[in-house]
Amino acid sequence: MVNIGFFIIASNLMDKLVIKGGHRLKGCVTASGSKNTSLPIIAATLLVGSGTFRLHHIPDLQDIKTFTQLLHHLGAETTFSENTLLLSTRNVESIQAPYELVKKMRASIYVLGPLLARFGHARVSLPGGCAFGPRPIDLHLMAMEKLGAQISIETGFIDASIPGGKLRGAHIDFPVSSVGATGNALMAAVLAEGTTTITNAAAEPEIETLCQFLIAMGATIRGTGTTELEIEGSDALQAIEFNNVFDRIEAGTLLAAAAITGGEITLNGVDPDQMKAVLKKFQHAGCQVETTANSITLKSPQKLIPTDVTAKPYPAFPTDMQAQWIALMTQAEGTSLITDKIYHERFNHIPELNRLGAHIEILKNKAVVHGPQKLSGTTVMSTDLRASASLVLAGLVAEGTTEVLRVYHLDRGYEQIEVKLNSLGAEIIREKYKEFS
Numbered sequence: 001m002v003n004i005g006f007f008i009i010a011s012n013l014m015d016k017l018v019i020k021g022g023h024r025l026k027g028c029v030t031a032s033g034s035k036n037t038s039l040p041i042i043a044a045t046l047l048v049g050s051g052t053f054r055l056h057h058i059p060d061l062q063d064i065k066t067f068t069q070l071l072h073h074l075g076a077e078t079t080f081s082e083n084t085l086l087l088s089t090r091n092v093e094s095i096q097a098p099y100e101l102v103k104k105m106r107a108s109i110y111v112l113g114p115l116l117a118r119f120g121h122a123r124v125s126l127p128g129g130c131a132f133g134p135r136p137i138d139l140h141l142m143a144m145e146k147l148g149a150q151i152s153i154e155t156g157f158i159d160a161s162i163p164g165g166k167l168r169g170a171h172i173d174f175p176v177s178s179v180g181a182t183g184n185a186l187m188a189a190v191l192a193e194g195t196t197t198i199t200n201a202a203a204e205p206e207i208e209t210l211c212q213f214l215i216a217m218g219a220t221i222r223g224t225g226t227t228e229l230e231i232e233g234s235d236a237l238q239a240i241e242f243n244n245v246f247d248r249i250e251a252g253t254l255l256a257a258a259a260i261t262g263g264e265i266t267l268n269g270v271d272p273d274q275m276k277a278v279l280k281k282f283q284h285a286g287c288q289v290e291t292t293a294n295s296i297t298l299k300s301p302q303k304l305i306p307t308d309v310t311a312k313p314y315p316a317f318p319t320d321m322q323a324q325w326i327a328l329m330t331q332a333e334g335t336s337l338i339t340d341k342i343y344h345e346r347f348n349h350i351p352e353l354n355r356l357g358a359h360i361e362i363l364k365n366k367a368v369v370h371g372p373q374k375l376s377g378t379t380v381m382s383t384d385l386r387a388s389a390s391l392v393l394a395g396l397v398a399e400g401t402t403e404v405l406r407v408y409h410l411d412r413g414y415e416q417i418e419v420k421l422n423s424l425g426a427e428i429i430r431e432k433y434k435e436f437s
């Protein structure tokens with residue numbers, strides 16, 4: 001802290017990425033494990049009171065560290081080494097997820113269902129605001145109530161208990177498709193008495209993987225991978241060894257990095273079937289896409305064709321790729337329209353992309369991208385995870401040097417992103433800087 005006359009200036013040491021643009025990406029790279037699958041899987045370990053879980057292919061990311069910290073706080077024992085997480089929840093005694101941890105990550109709400117199902121009581125701090133608009137949790141609470149929980153909100157906490165002693169199977173019909181609420185409902189229903197049916201369930205691969213994980217633990221779930229799930233409650237589940245799936249959003253981001261630089265890359269360790277909507281859009285944009293059972297090769301065209309996308313629940317184009325697609329379309333030969341039907345206000349990246357020279361307008365929940373624009377490097381600020389990814393993509397093609405500040409957003413969800421991009425020919429260095437407030 002510096003005291004200058006009447007002013008007190010605090011400074012924080014943070015990481016930034018310094019990107020020298022203009023390198024065509026070329027080569028092979030392997031996808032990391034999925035963040036958004038790891039989180040519900042780790043939460044689901046709370047359902048079991050004995051044994052040790054061995055979870056492989058867990059990405060080494062800040063969000064995973066934060067979530068593991070939350071489990072520690074509840075009493076779990078964890079060890080993480082070389083992407084394998086060993087987890088024992090047998091000594092968990094606390095049922096309270098505190099604000100200090102929940103505020104760091106909204107996905108902490110995933111502990112609600114498992115804690116309630118195992119202990120009959122859970123207290124989870126209400127998650128705060130979000131950088132890209134309202135993110136309510138009403139559907140999580142509705143699902144718990146349907147299963148017989150009594151919920152009250154007091155002193156900033158969700159307090160959930162079961163007056164009947166045990167959750168009871170029920171019919172849960174989600175008015176909106178929600179990944180998190182479907183995950184929580186599933187994790188509660190697997191220990192409920194009787195049968196639960198979920199309609200309009202999220203069918204995202206992250207939920208499909210959670211179902212596979214719960215089934216491997218001994219749960220009975222029908223309809224995996226569809227929007228209608230049926231769960232027979234079990235008395236007890238068991239700890240297992242499990243291989244996590246690849247991160248489809250990281251994979252899409254790396255393909256966009258190749259496409260924006262006019263490059264050609266092969267991604268290994270992926271399942272192209274989970275990326276059909278995204279791959280179709282790359283093809284529409286003029287990219288050549290070849291797939292095998294576990295790889296995707298993308299060759300960029302001479303000129304990118306403007307391609308509209310609408311982000312909607314799976315199997316449609318994912319909202320988590322919307323920002324990266326906007327960055328890509330700044331280089332397409334014409335105008336493209338990007339609509340987000342999940343998070344209508346998720347456009348914080350646009351003013352920053354425009355600072356790099358893009359010409360993007362926002363019309364309600366649509367972004368109108370006028371390409372091609374020559375981008376030129378400057379200092380830009382990350383505001384959330386995928387917004388940061390879009391700035392890195394823009395930096396790869398911008399003339400000169402782009403500095404992306406507040407990289408901690410990016411580190412929440414991309415494992416060694418600059419190492420991976422540099423291995424494909426990018427020129428990115430990570431540096432410390434002081435941010436004054």
Ligand code: EPZ
Nearest residue numbers: 036107135136137138139140176177178179180320342385
């Ligand atoms: C998950 O968030 C992902 N997070 C998000 O990824 C992703 O953007 C989102 O799903 C949509 O695909 C994790 O998996 C940890 P939702 P989640 O509930 O589960 C509304 C990233 O960048 N809704 O599927 O919180 C909500 O407002 C992150 O990795 C309610 O109305 O999202 C939204 O419009 C960011 N009430 C829609 O449902 C509720 O109770 C879908 O949200 C819950 C959600």
